[in-house]
Amino acid sequence: MTGAGPDLPLATEPAAAEPLRRGVEFRDVWFRYSPEHPWALRGVSFTVPFGATVGLVGRNGAGKSTVVKLLCRFYDPTRGAILWDGVDLRDLDPAELRRRIGAVFQDYMEYDLTAAENIALGDVDHRGAPTTDAGRIEAAARRAGAHEAVAALPQGYGTMLTRMFFGPDEGGDAEAGVVLSGGQWQRLALARAVLRDGHDLLILDEPSSGLDAEAEHEIHSSLRAHRAGRTSLLISHRLGSIREADLLVVLxxxxVAERGSHDDLLLLGGIYQRLFDLQAQGYQGAEN
Ligand SMILES: Nc1ncnc2c1ncn2[C@@H]1O[C@H](COP(=O)(O)OP(=O)(O)OP(=O)(O)O)[C@@H](O)[C@H]1O
Structure with a gap:
């Protein structure tokens, strides 16, 4: 992950962020973006055990992305603590922590770089320089299900990507850059996370739109293969795609309003069950 967070107080002698062995724990975490803002998290406690997949679920604004931002240490909890194998994140070097995390963020892309460079950002050396190993970049893209989308661009992996939108008469000019669809961006972002092979924790914060059902299915299948045995935190608005998580935490x-497996939460008959039923009806409606 690139992109430093806001200035955070650094530990005078930060501990090394060791490879994850036991898990990451949120312990009674309270957080607000500033003293003027309402609490975005109010006493959140849960653990992502080593090797397990945890899915975060909840309505818009429930606090899911805030959990991810705190975990990557873009902010520190206002009260409570987040522990990496028992060590408070505040005692770790943030850059080292982030090297242990492979994250795919909502709308997180770098523009005015080529497709290959965008993927390469997943693997930067200690000076922050991205890898230039084309073979590894392509292998990561294949594993993330992104290769075909990239290969189909006007200049393949060398295609410049931009956020500019062209008027209907101007067309897309391959020299000036190509605008990707939401689903294509997401595949690239996933390839970037896959490239960081040594990461200890995979975080996927999925946008609520931008993927059609087929693309979503493909991405989740490649991701499932990739994360086998890895520790993962997944956020998805489509409950069907994270129902197989070992633990679902409903914010x-x-x-934390509910927690358990998909089956536990359906039996509980609470928020999760209502959200799941609503979405199931929506899908049926879409098919009819
Ligand atoms: N940068 C920010 N500054 C101030 N408030 C924020 C900021 N980001 C989020 N919030 C607020 O914090 C609360 C939690 O937001 P968050 O983005 O974590 O929810 P979410 O569950 O991820 O929502 P969504 O499903 O819409 O992505 C909301 O009330 C939101 O308005």
């Missing part, structure tokens, strides 16, 4: 207004 509601900044608090």
């Amino acid at each position: 509601e207004e900044g608090q």
Whole structure:
């Protein structure tokens, strides 16, 4: 992951971020973006055990992305602590912590770089220089299900990507850059996370739109293969795609409202069950 967070107080003698062995724990975490803002997280506690996949679920604004931002240490908890194998994240070097994390963020892309460079950002050396190993970049793209989308661009992996939108008469000019669809961006972002092979924790914060059902299915299948045996935290608005997580944590207004497996939560008959039923009806409606 690139992109430093806001200035955070650094430990005077930060501990080394060791490879994850036991898990990451949120312990009674309270957080607000500033003293003027309401609490975005209110006493959140849960653990992502080593080797397990945890899915975060909840309505818009429930606090899911905030959990991810704190985990990557873009912010520190206002109260409570986040522990990496028992060590407070505040005692670790943030750059080292982030090297242990492979994250795919909502709308997180670098523009005005080529497709290959965008993927290469997943693997930067200690000076921050991205890898130039084309073979590894392509292998990561294949594993993320992104290779075909990239190969189909006007100049393949060398295609410049831009956020500019062209008017209907101007067309897309391959020299000036190509605008990708939401689904294509997401495949690239996933390839970037896959490239960081040594990461200890995979975080996927999925946008609520941009993927059609087929693309979503493909991405989740490649991801499932990739994350086998890895520790993962997944956020998806489509409950069907994260139902197989070992543990689902349901956030509601900044608090953990429910937790358990998909089957447990359906039996519980609470928020998760209502959200799941609503989405199931939506899909049926779309098919009819
Ligand atoms: N940078 C910010 N500054 C101030 N408030 C913020 C900021 N980012 C999020 N919030 C607020 O924090 C709360 C939690 O937002 P968050 O983005 O974590 O929810 P979410 O569950 O990820 O939502 P969504 O499903 O819409 O992505 C919301 O009330 C939101 O308005």
